[in-house]
Amino acid sequence: MEDSAAVMLKRAVELDVASRFQESLVCYQEGIELLMKVLKATKNETKKAHYREKISSYMSRAEDIKKYLEKEKEDGKYHKQIKIEENSKGFSYEKLFQDYLNETVTEVWVEDPYIRHVHQLYNFLRFCEMLVKGSCQLKTIHLLTSYDEGNGKSQQISSLEEIQQSLEDFGIKLDVTYSSSIHDREIRFSNGWIIKIGRGLDYFKKPQGRFCLGFCDFDLRPCHETTVDIFHKKHTKKP
Structure with a gap:
């Protein structure tokens, strides 16, 4: 599951860089969900701290994209x-x-x-x-x-x-x-x-x-x- 999360989040970042924000947001959300499952199954406290940091970072970016897309919709620029x-x-x-x-x-x-x-x-x-x-x-x-x-x-x-x-x-x-x-x-x-x-x-x-x-x-x-x-x-x- 950790590998699946890594693949999904890597794709999210690639789409983000390419300004394909709607698709990127979906990948971020799916990747975060997978990573949270990995976190729950992890016993090692060092790894847990690492996963929490990663999840927090990805969630912050996903929230920024979501706000951006909402603003685009309000301004009629959304496609x-x-x-x-x-x-x-x-x-x-x-x-x-x-x-x-x-x-x-x-x-x-x-x-x-x-x-x-x-x-x-x-x-x-x-x-x-x-x-x-x-x-x-x-x-x-x-x-x-x-x-x-x-x-x-x-x-x-x-x-x-x-x-x-x-x-x-x-x-x-x-x-x-x-x-x-x-x-x-x-x-x-x-x-x-x-x-x-x-x-x-x-x-x-x-x-x-x-x-x-x-x-x-x-x-x-x-x-x-x-x-x-x-x-x-x-x-x-x-x-």
Whole structure:
């Protein structure tokens, strides 16, 4: 475990030096946790003192990075990129979006050309459920998508109308607009945060079966490879 902690903390320092602070913070936190377990298992008082000193030093740096990132978020300069690897797990909508949803969010804009097929419509429904359960005071969801080009058009429209009616029970309006020219995928919150996902909301793989882990809990569902970029609208303004 000591070797694992050393490897993780070495990586944290390398990322820190490279100014990749978000990734560095995660490595610091994981490395510190491992080192604390080593400390608890150590009987030698000299080694204990050494580990305590190291832990204190790394915790101090991690706290500085955390404060820096919080300031960046407040100033709208924060930019986080998440690379979701093929078949990786733990990337539910809650995990991606919850840090950027707060009580000031009243409107959400979703631009995604592929809210068409049944599984994509279910993805959008899951996304809406996540919003409803969040701490935001949501009033309106705006969806810009494209019509299904095949035989599923009527099902697409009726499914979105059903979601629309269901949201009304929670005091939320769903405004759906269709466009034949939309290509980009983007999600925007009224508090200024913008999330761009390469695959839009459709980055989960098909479950292996209806009774397999991951069918209901998206944190356990394998993902397709994609990239997520998160930034504030202030970040896009020219000085």
